Structures are given as C-alpha cells and as structure tokens.
Amino acid sequence: MTVLRAEEQRQTHRRPRPSSFVLKLAMAITGVIFVAFVFVHMIGNLKVYQGAEAFNSYAQWLREVGYPLIPHTGVLWTLRVVLVTSLLVHLIAAVMLWLRGRAARGPHRRRRMMTGLTAFGARTMLLGGVIILVFVIIHLLDLTIGAALAPETYRHADADGTMHAYQNLVASFSRVPMAVFYALSMVVLALHVFHGWRTVLQDVGATGRRLRLVWVTIGAVLAIAILIGNALIPVLVLAGML
Amino acid sequence: MRVELEIWRQDGPSEPGRFETHLIDDATPEMSLLELLDRLNDQLAEQGIEPIQFESDCREGICGACGVTVNDRPHGPVPKTPSCRQHLRAFGQVTTLRIEPLRSAGFPVIRDLVVDRSALDRLIQAGGHIDVLTGTAPDADAMLVGHEDAEAALDFAACIGCGACVAACPNGAAHLFAGAKLAHLGLLPHGEQERGRRSKAVVDQLDTEFGPCSSYGECVEVCPAGIPLTAVAAVHKERLRGLFRGRAD
Structure with missing residues (x-):
C-alpha cells in the first residue's frame, strides 16, 4: 500500500520548469546587479552634498561618459537596458517562487514566526520588492522623465546639455510627503538589500564560515551606506540645508 | 498542574x-x-x-x-x-x-497528529544514498579521511529526518534536510564518487515535491539535530559543482 501511495504521489507531482534552482540563481545574479547599481547611484548622489554645480555636472557627465568612443548617453542607455531586463527577470522569478512556496506550504499556515530584524527582512521581501517597484516608478516620473508627479518647476536639460538636476531635486523634496516617501523607501530598500545580499550566499552555495561572515557584513555595510547616503538628502532638503 | x-x-x-x-x-x-x-x-x-x-x-x-x-x-x-x-x-x-x-x-x-512524511523518503530514494559497491571492508588506514571532513560529515549526518524543518518553513522547503544529506555524503570517499549525479537527483526531487528556500531560517530554530543554515547553501553548492563538472562524480 505504501508503495502504491508513493507511486501515486510521483504521478501527481510534476517537476516545475524552470526549476527553482534556476529561478533562485537568476534572482541572485540580477539582485547583485541591482545592489551594484543602487550603490553606484548612491555614490553619484553624494555629489549633491557638494552643491548644485557638482551635482549638475555629474548628471551631465553621465550622458557624455566615454565619448567619443561611446555615443552620447550610450552608457546610460546600456545601463537602462540591463536594468530593465534584470527587473523583468527578478520580478517574474520572484512571483513564480512565491507561488511555489505558497503551494508547498499548504493551507495551514503557522503564525508566531521568529522575531528580529533578519526574520522580519526575510518575511517582507515580496512586500518590500513591491514598494521598491512603486518607488522606482515614482522616482523616474519625478526626477528623470519629469512628468505626472514631478515638481511644477521641473526643468528639462537645456539644448547645450546643461542639466538642472539639483534644482529639480530640491523642488521635489521641498514637498513634505514626497520627501518622507523617499526617505521611507530607502529604509525598505536597505532591508531588501540586506536580506537579498544574505540570500545570495545560499543561492550560489557559499558554505565557508569566514566567507559567509564577510559576505553578510559587506551586505550590512552596503545596506547602511545606501540608507544613510540617500535618505539624508530629503531630510537635509526639508531642514533647509540643501 | x-x-x-x-x-x-x-x-x-x-x-x-x-x-x-x-x-x-x-x-x-x-x-x-x-x-x-x-x-x-x-x-x-x-x-x-x-x-x-x-x-x-x-x-x-x-x-x-x-x-x-x-x-x-x-x-x-x-x-x-x-x-x-x-x-x-x-x-x-x-x-x-x-x-x-x-x-x-x-x-x-x-x-489526528500522524502525517505521511514519505516525501522525505522519496528524496532519499532519489539521491540520499550511496550506490557504489564497496566490496569487503578495507584496512582501517587504507582510505584516509581528514579530521575536519570527518567531523563536518558527522555533524551533517546528525539529521534524524523528523521533517520539522519542512513544517517550520513558510515555503514548505526541505533544503535543510536535503542539504545536510548532500553535505554529509559529499564529504566522504564513497559518497564523493557520485556527487554530481546525486546533487541533480536531489535538487530535481526537491523541486518536484517541496517549495523553494527563501532563507527565512525558521528551519534552523526547530532542528533537533542542530543542522546549521550552511546546509541549505550546500544544496546549491553541490548542484553548481555538478553542473560545472558535467560528470557523475
């Protein structure tokens, strides 16, 4: 009877494709791309603390980097293509894995999970991801495209390439709800990065004790750096210091 | 009381x-x-x-x-x-x-409180065992196993297969169980000979009947054998190793 049951089980279960192993690896790779991007983006944002000219010329440089070898905005568009592709992969894999996890857990879900920041970070990955997606859309509309949610005084680049990124940023963050939303989004992002970075260890199969410790520490440092470097900007704008 | x-x-x-x-x-x-x-x-x-x-x-x-x-x-x-x-x-x-x-x-x-845990047995059937014919027992010192490896293998072998890790997991994953087995067998001379084949079989079976791991860490909290979260990493480590080598060992 036991054998029959086992045979039945085998027939009712089909191995899902693509395998969770592939999906997890895809999430790990695209996740690391995102963390690298967010970190570099944060480094660029630091220019804002040097004042309008430094920030605006940095924005302009981003559009000219590599010229004449690379056409104008070439680097920027390459990044955009890579990021959008990564986003799609990351998103689809996340939803597929979430559905599989829900199905495998079954209808009886236990409560009273572990407490603490790490466990909280793990449980809120999907919600955090959604919040970050909303944030990215708002951020693009607000300060890149300059539509819908952009401040009224938003100025596109001049014909000679002069950017007004600093003025746009200050105008946007002078709106209290927007500034608060940006700052809170960075908290969510930091938590997402912290847990995501930690999970990469499991996905790429890092078992060495020292490597794991170093990797988690790097993740924590990255998360805190991203949080402080970025979230301070709206706070300082509201405080009238930028 | x-x-x-x-x-x-x-x-x-x-x-x-x-x-x-x-x-x-x-x-x-x-x-x-x-x-x-x-x-x-x-x-x-x-x-x-x-x-x-x-x-x-x-x-x-x-x-x-x-x-x-x-x-x-x-x-x-x-x-x-x-x-x-x-x-x-x-x-x-x-x-x-x-x-x-x-x-x-x-x-x-x-x-009542009795559950059918034969999904774990099917995981073991798929790859949680050693297939090689070992012949007669070799001399005690003929095949040396390093002390560190022996200790680590023994620690992973401590799994009693109770299934609490699966029940604890919000994703219904069995990675702690499977990883402990893969790490244990992969560290020993006889088990080493089919690491690649075993990792594929086990990962495929994990996919078939269990959920994916999201590093919640709930499993480690309940594991009576004290298997560490590192075991979960061993699942992908063994599978990636198998993929890159493209061989049965």
Missing part, C-alpha cells in the same frame, strides 16, 4: 479536521509532551473515547519518529528539541497547548 489541550482531530487523509479541547488535571512538570499525550489517551480510554493518534518511537531524541506542532512551533516551544524531549517544566507559565500535526503540503495528515 492543570493543562488545557486544544488538539487536532482528523479521521482520515481526506476528512476535514477540527480542534478538540481536553483538560488534564494531574499533569506534572516532569512530563514530556508525548507523556502528556499518553496521559490524555489514558483519560480518553477511561471515558470510552477514541485515543488521539500520534507517532513516537525512541523517546530520547534520536529516531525522528515524533513531531507535533505545539502553539505554532514544530516540535514545541523549546528550540532545537524534538517533541519527546520537550518537558512541561520548560514551558514557563504556558499551560494552554494547541497541538496539531506537522503542517506542510508535502506532509498529508493520515490521522
């Missing part, structure tokens, strides 16, 4: 289950969870009621047969301890216990 039990009753695999409330007036702090259930069943037998079905064997934490969910914690409130080694004295002021089977889609309930 007086203990109130809210306990799961289910007449068969396809029957709907329900909670029943029972009082035990003469419980003692020395009682383990299973002894509490024994006491309850004595009480039920005296009243002519069908006893609660639950699994147990050695009752000293080495066989992996027992396992119930107590107040939403697989095995019970004490971390890293099997149900048979959880004593009422360790529960503090808690005297209301809600006892259910280990919960996961991969573990269908057979009756």
Whole structure:
C-alpha cells in the first residue's frame, strides 16, 4: 500500500520548469546587479552634498561618459537596458517562487514566526520588492522623465546639455510627503538589500564560515551606506540645508 | 498542574479536521509532551473515547519518529528539541497547548497528529544514498579521511529526518534536510564518487515535491539535530559543482 501511495504521489507531482534552482540563481545574479547599481547611484548622489554645480555636472557627465568612443548617453542607455531586463527577470522569478512556496506550504499556515530584524527582512521581501517597484516608478516620473508627479518647476536639460538636476531635486523634496516617501523607501530598500545580499550566499552555495561572515557584513555595510547616503538628502532638503 | 489541550482531530487523509479541547488535571512538570499525550489517551480510554493518534518511537531524541506542532512551533516551544524531549517544566507559565500535526503540503495528515512524511523518503530514494559497491571492508588506514571532513560529515549526518524543518518553513522547503544529506555524503570517499549525479537527483526531487528556500531560517530554530543554515547553501553548492563538472562524480 505504501508503495502504491508513493507511486501515486510521483504521478501527481510534476517537476516545475524552470526549476527553482534556476529561478533562485537568476534572482541572485540580477539582485547583485541591482545592489551594484543602487550603490553606484548612491555614490553619484553624494555629489549633491557638494552643491548644485557638482551635482549638475555629474548628471551631465553621465550622458557624455566615454565619448567619443561611446555615443552620447550610450552608457546610460546600456545601463537602462540591463536594468530593465534584470527587473523583468527578478520580478517574474520572484512571483513564480512565491507561488511555489505558497503551494508547498499548504493551507495551514503557522503564525508566531521568529522575531528580529533578519526574520522580519526575510518575511517582507515580496512586500518590500513591491514598494521598491512603486518607488522606482515614482522616482523616474519625478526626477528623470519629469512628468505626472514631478515638481511644477521641473526643468528639462537645456539644448547645450546643461542639466538642472539639483534644482529639480530640491523642488521635489521641498514637498513634505514626497520627501518622507523617499526617505521611507530607502529604509525598505536597505532591508531588501540586506536580506537579498544574505540570500545570495545560499543561492550560489557559499558554505565557508569566514566567507559567509564577510559576505553578510559587506551586505550590512552596503545596506547602511545606501540608507544613510540617500535618505539624508530629503531630510537635509526639508531642514533647509540643501 | 492543570493543562488545557486544544488538539487536532482528523479521521482520515481526506476528512476535514477540527480542534478538540481536553483538560488534564494531574499533569506534572516532569512530563514530556508525548507523556502528556499518553496521559490524555489514558483519560480518553477511561471515558470510552477514541485515543488521539500520534507517532513516537525512541523517546530520547534520536529516531525522528515524533513531531507535533505545539502553539505554532514544530516540535514545541523549546528550540532545537524534538517533541519527546520537550518537558512541561520548560514551558514557563504556558499551560494552554494547541497541538496539531506537522503542517506542510508535502506532509498529508493520515490521522489526528500522524502525517505521511514519505516525501522525505522519496528524496532519499532519489539521491540520499550511496550506490557504489564497496566490496569487503578495507584496512582501517587504507582510505584516509581528514579530521575536519570527518567531523563536518558527522555533524551533517546528525539529521534524524523528523521533517520539522519542512513544517517550520513558510515555503514548505526541505533544503535543510536535503542539504545536510548532500553535505554529509559529499564529504566522504564513497559518497564523493557520485556527487554530481546525486546533487541533480536531489535538487530535481526537491523541486518536484517541496517549495523553494527563501532563507527565512525558521528551519534552523526547530532542528533537533542542530543542522546549521550552511546546509541549505550546500544544496546549491553541490548542484553548481555538478553542473560545472558535467560528470557523475
């Protein structure tokens, strides 16, 4: 009877494709791309603390980097293509894995999970991801495209390439709800990065004790750096210091 | 001491289950969870009621047969301890216990607190074993195993296969169980010879019947054998190694 049951089980279960192993690896790779991007983006944002000219010329440089070898905005568009592709992969894999996890857990879900920041970070990955997606859309509309949610005084680049990124940023963050939303989004992002970075260890199969410790520490440092470097900007704008 | 039990009753695999409330007036702090259930069943037998079905064997934490969910914690409130080694004295002021089977889609309930954990057996069938013919026993020193490897393999081999990790997992994943097995066998000379083949078989079987791992870490909290989260990483480590080598070993 036991054998029959086992045979039945085998027939009712089909191995899902693509395998969770592939999906997890895809999430790990695209996740690391995102963390690298967010970190570099944060480094660029630091220019804002040097004042309008430094920030605006940095924005302009981003559009000219590599010229004449690379056409104008070439680097920027390459990044955009890579990021959008990564986003799609990351998103689809996340939803597929979430559905599989829900199905495998079954209808009886236990409560009273572990407490603490790490466990909280793990449980809120999907919600955090959604919040970050909303944030990215708002951020693009607000300060890149300059539509819908952009401040009224938003100025596109001049014909000679002069950017007004600093003025746009200050105008946007002078709106209290927007500034608060940006700052809170960075908290969510930091938590997402912290847990995501930690999970990469499991996905790429890092078992060495020292490597794991170093990797988690790097993740924590990255998360805190991203949080402080970025979230301070709206706070300082509201405080009238930028 | 007086203990109130809210306990799961289910007449068969396809029957709907329900909670029943029972009082035990003469419980003692020395009682383990299973002894509490024994006491309850004595009480039920005296009243002519069908006893609660639950699994147990050695009752000293080495066989992996027992396992119930107590107040939403697989095995019970004490971390890293099997149900048979959880004593009422360790529960503090808690005297209301809600006892259910280990919960996961991969573990269908057979009756009351007994679940069918043969999904774990199928994982072992798929790759959690050594296929090579070892012949007669070699001389003691003919095949050397490094001390560190031997210790690590032994630590991963401590898994008793109780399935609490799966029940604890919000994704219904069995990576802690599978990883412990892969790490254990992959470290030893006989098991090493089929690392690639084994990792593929095990990962495929994990995909077929269990959920994906999201590094919640809930499994480690309940594991009576103290298997670390590193075991989970061993799953992908072994699979990636197999992919890159493209060979059976």
